[in-house]
Amino acid sequence: MGQEQSSYPIVTISRRGGERIRAGHVWVYRSDVVETASAAPGSVVLVQEQANATSNRPADRGVRATQILSDKHVRPRRTVPARPARILGTALYSSASEIALRMISRGPVEDIHQLVRERIRAAIAYRQGFVRDTNAYRVIFSEGDFLPGLIVDRYNDILSLQVLTQAMDAASLRDIFLEELKLAFQPRAIVERVDARVRKLERLEERESGVIWGEFTVETTVPTQAEENGAPLIHTQLSTEFQMNGVRFRFDALGGQKTGAFLDQRENYAAAAQYARGETLDVFCYQGGFALHLAEQSGKVTGVDSSRPALEIAEKNAALNGREIEWIEANAFDLLRDYSDAGNKYDCIVLDPPPFAKSRQNLRALKMLRPGGILVTCSCSYHVSAPDFMEIVAAAALDSHRIVRVLENRGQAKDHPSVLGISETAYLKCLILAVS
Numbered sequence: 385m386g387q388e389q390s391s392y393p394i395v396t397i398s399r400r401g402g403e404r405i406r407a408g409h410v411w412v413y414r415s416d417v418v419e420t421a422s423a424a425p426g427s428v429v430l431v432q433e434q435a436n437a438t439s440n441r442p443a444d445r446g447v448r449a450t451q452i453l454s455d456k457h458v459r460p461r462r463t464v465p466a467r468p469a470r471i472l473g474t475a476l477y478s479s480a481s482e483i484a485l486r487m488i489s490r491g492p493v494e495d496i497h498q499l500v501r502e503r504i505r506a507a508i509a510y511r512q513g514f515v516r517d518t519n520a521y522r523v524i525f526s527e528g529d530f531l532p533g534l535i536v537d538r539y540n541d542i543l544s545l546q547v548l549t550q551a552m553d554a555a556s557l558r559d560i561f562l563e564e565l566k567l568a569f570q571p572r573a574i575v576e577r578v579d580a581r582v583r584k585l586e587r588l589e590e591r592e593s594g595v596i597w598g599e600f601t602v603e604t605t606v607p608t609q610a611e612e613n614g615a616p617l618i619h620t621q622l623s624t625e626f627q628m629n630g631v632r633f634r635f636d637a638l639g640g641q642k643t644g645a646f647l648d649q650r651e652n653y654a655a656a657a658q659y660a661r662g663e664t665l666d667v668f669c670y671q672g673g674f675a676l677h678l679a680e681q682s683g684k685v686t687g688v689d690s691s692r693p694a695l696e697i698a699e700k701n702a703a704l705n706g707r708e709i710e711w712i713e714a715n716a717f718d719l720l721r722d723y724s725d726a727g728n729k730y731d732c733i734v735l736d737p738p739p740f741a742k743s744r745q746n747l748r749a750l751k752m753l754r755p756g757g758i759l760v761t762c763s764c765s766y767h768v769s770a771p772d773f774m775e776i777v778a779a780a781a782l783d784s785h786r787i788v789r790v791l792e793n794r795g796q797a798k799d800h801p802s803v804l805g806i807s808e809t810a811y812l813k814c815l816i817l818a819v820s
Contacts, residue, residue, distance in 0.1 A: 393423040394430045402433035405472050408805020412485035425479040426550030428496050435469040476551035480587040486532035503531050504564040514798040520626035521799040528801040528809045539635040540626040541572040548582050573598030575637045629654040631676050632704040648796040652814045653677040659758045662731025667716045672698035674734040679707040686710045724748040732758040739765035746777050750784040759817045766811035773813045792816040
C-alpha cells in the first residue's frame with residue numbers, strides 16, 4: 385500500500401465505465417473492467433479508459449462517403465488516429481466485489497497513507513462545522529467522505545467502526561484509523577462491528593465483532609445445564625450513554641443493529657417532535673428514536689417492533705428520560721393491518737420501515753389518522769429515489785381520499801453527507817405530512 389505512484393498497477397476500464405467516472409460517480413463495476421494487469425486484492429491502482437481503435441471514416445461527416453461529387457471524383461476518406469488510453473485517476477481495487485474499483489482521487493496518489501490521514505482529518509473537521517446538540521454522530525461515511533469502505537460512528541466516549549472493503553482492511557490502514565481516531569477523540573474504547581456477509585463477499589478473513597482498543601468489562605457467568613460442556617461463559621460488556629437533541633439513549637457497543645442507533649435520523653427526530661400531538665403510534669420503532677422524541681408533546685405514545693432486544697433497550701431509554709411509553713412486540717406489518725381493520729385512530733403516526741417495505745403501509749396509516757393528523761414516513765432504500773418516494777405517498781393519499789400537505793421534505797442528517805453525482809449517498813427520505 386505504500387508503493388510509489390509510478391509503480392501502481394494499471395486497470396483498464398470500458399468507455400461506459402469512464403463516462404460514469406467523468407459524470408462524478410466513484411464506482412466501476414466489474415462488467416466495465418477490461419484488464420486488471422497485475423492488480424492484487426485491495427491494491428491501489430491507476431485507472432485508465434480503454435483506447436479506441438483506428439478507423440476509416442469520411443473526411444466530412446456531413447456528406448456520405450459514397451456521394452459522387454463530380455462525374456469523376458468521390459469524396460476521399462481519411463484514417464482517424466486512435467485515441468490513446470486516458471488516465472482517470474486512482475482507485476482501490478477489489479478482486480471479489482461487483483464494485484471492482486472505488487475511486488479515491490481524480491489524479492495520481494503518491495502516498496496513500498498520507499491521503500487517508502488527510503481524509504480522516506477532513507471528515508472530522510466537517511462534523512465540527514455542522515453537527516449540533518449531540519455527542520453521537522457519524523464521523524466517517526465511506527464514499528460520502530471519500531474514504532470508500534470505512535464507516536465510523538461516535539457514541540459519546542466510544543467509537544464504532546466497520547471496514548467493508550479489501551483495501552481498507554489492510555493492516556497499515558487500520559493502524560492509521562486507530563491513530564487518527566485516538567488523537568482526535570481520546571475515546572474510552574474503539575470497537576469493530578463486523579458484517580460477516582460483507583467480509584465473505586469481499587473474501588476477507590473471518591473476524592469477530594469486538595473491542596480493538598481501550599477499556600471494556602469481562603463478565604463470567606455460570607452456565608445452565610442446557611449450555612454446552614458446562615464451561616464458564618465469558619461476556620464482553622461495553623456500554624455508554626449518549627444524547628441527541630436533549631434526549632438520552634443507552635448504547636451497547638457490542639449489541640444492536642449495524643454500528644448501533646440510527647444516527648442518520650437524528651435531525652428528523654427533532655423535526656418530527658415539533659409536530660407531535662395527541663395519541664402517537666411509532667411503527668418499526670427499533671430502540672425508540674422517534675417515540676422518545678415525540679413523547680414530550682404527545683399525550684400517549686405506543687412503539688411497535690418485532691425485535692424484543694430492541695424493545696428492551698427502548699424501555700431502558702424511556703426510563704432514562706422519565707417517559708411512559710407503551711412498547712409492543714409484534715410484526716409491525718401485521719399489527720398495522722389489524723389496527724387499520726379495527727378502525728383505530730391516531731393523531732400522529734410514524735412509519736420508519738426496513739428497506740424494500742411495501743408502500744401499502746402508507747395507505748393504512750393515512751386512513752388511521754384523525755383529521756389534522758401528522759404522518760412521518762421514511763424510506764432508507766437508495767433504490768427508491770426521492771421523486772419515486774413522493775409519488776408512492778401521493779398515490780396512497782389519492783387512494784385514501786385524504787388531503788395531504790407536505791410540511792417538510794427531508795433526508796439524512798448532515799453527518800451522513802450526500803455527494804452530488806453519487807446517488808447511493810442520498811439514501812434516506814423523510815416526509816412530514818399534514819393530513820386532513
